[in-house]
Amino acid sequence: MTKTVGDVMKTIGIFNDSFPPIMDGVSLATQNYAYWLNQKKQPVCVITPKSPNYSDNEPYPIYRYTSIPILGRSPYRIGLPEIDPAFQMAIENISFGLVHAHCPFSSGRLALNIARKQKVPFVATFHSKYRDDFEHSVHNKFIAKLMTDGIIRFFEKADEVWIPQASVEETIREYGFKGKVEVVDNGNDFATNLPVAPIKMAARKKLGIADNELMFLFVGQHIWEKNTRLIVETLGEIKDLPFKMFFIGTGYAKAELQELVDKLDLSSKVSFVGVITERDTLKEYYAAADLFLFPSIYDNAPLVVREAGAMQTPSVLVKGSSSAENIVDYYNGFLIEESSRAFAEKLRELFKSPEKIREAGINASQSIARSWESIAEEVLDRYRKLIERKWKR
Incomplete structure (x- = not known):
């Protein structure tokens, strides 16, 4: 299947290191991106680490790779896609139109590598205060800063960097990012017009x-x-x-x-x-x-x-x-x-x-309660424009 200007034809890859059964804000955002893009008939898949004793039951494909637990941060896991040949074979058979990383770790690096190999747009969303996490984990501000610098180098490689609300720009600038950022809101699957x-x-x-x-x-x-x-x-x-x-x-x-x-x-x-x-x-x-x-x-x-x-x-x-x-x-x-x-x-x-x-x-x-369905419309439009620009180049 080929890409055409103004439409997203190939698969959109949504990459994140947390996904159900791990439940946090970024996991939920990833889940809703995939669900609503699928609802809108856009081919989509999720790429994420394996979680033991968990079976996926989503209406779109989910590709999981080998992982090990992160000490002291249960239930989070470190993904190791490079040592999972079955996963690598499955991913190589997917023709992506765009890849979107929701974290800069194993799944994010995988998204970047795929974007380079297939020459497709690479979007990265900056969700978290990574430096705080690093300082908690390593108990050394110098090492935490070096790790944060690595995170910023990751985001500098993206075709577009998205943030979920305007105030997040202060954090990413504090970390040293100098590029352009786009504000793309998160949605809410509880938003309703019915009496509450x-x-x-x-x-x-x-x-x-x-x-x-x-x-x-x-x-x-x-x-x-x-x-x-x-x-x-x-x-x-x-x-x-x-x-x-x-x-x-x-x-x-x-x-x-x-x-x-x-x-x-x-x-x-x-x-x-x-x-x-x-x-x-x-x-x-x-x-x-x-x-x-x-x-x-x-x-x-x-x-x-x-x-x-x-x-x-x-x-x-x-x-x-x-x-x-x-x-x-x-x-x-x-x-x-x-x-x-x-x-x-x-x-x-x-x-x-x-x-x-x-x-x-x-x-x-x-x-403050905007529906995920309306967010998905905006996201899909942004994807289309980014693919069009890449296609023209």
Whole structure:
């Protein structure tokens, strides 16, 4: 099959090192890119490391390669495509029209090599604060900087570099990238035009949330970088109030977080649910919650804030963080200083003002919850234009 100007004919390759059963924001973005491109009849495939004891059941092809676990960062894995001959043979038989890397590691390097070999456009999306991850892993800022420099060299080889929201440009510039970046939003598969109030009421009943209780929610990796300790410490300061808190996800800090919950005598109020891969179940938790607590200053454009907003659940975020871009205090969310005292004061205030929470939730659903289907239309148009430019050259 040949490429034609104005249409994407060959397969689009979506590359990322995390994909279900690993659930994080980038994994979810990768999944939705592939799903909605496939829905729009665009040939697409996903290339990602193998996950043990997991079988794919998607309507598009998924090619997995050999991987090993990353110590201390379960469930994440290091991909080793170069030692997987069966995978290499399968990939060599695919004729790509464009490749899109959502991370700069094993799958990203593979995407770059394929783009060079097949002479097709190479798109790379800058999602994460990689230097923070490196500093946590190697405990040496000099080595972390060298590793970050390598990441920037990777992005410099892309035909286009995308970022999920404007504030992420500050991070990539800080790391030393001098090229052009394109803002391409992430979408939200919970965005709906249907009434949300009945969904919220049913979800609260199912989870056993009393009328006089506030329900708080956190969804994401249970790691210190996301300020999860601050959440628990803040809850310790308001434990006289009637509330329920649910943590969804997993991560290296989960056990210590549970110990802190026990130490602060919060066990009757705080539950650790674990990983939820079923989207309808996760949607119920978002809908049941009054407030989504996400004080992370680590994240770039977190999908979870938009998912909560789609269910009319406003977020509490740290003022000035990348996570808080597009959030106006008391309009479509709530902003705090990065301290347990400020956090606790805000929650106490909102406990007395449920109408402010409801109004912010409605505004969040209208202002930050864009559907993945509309994002896919934009993405496909960008792909077509990039292929056309490459084809002309």
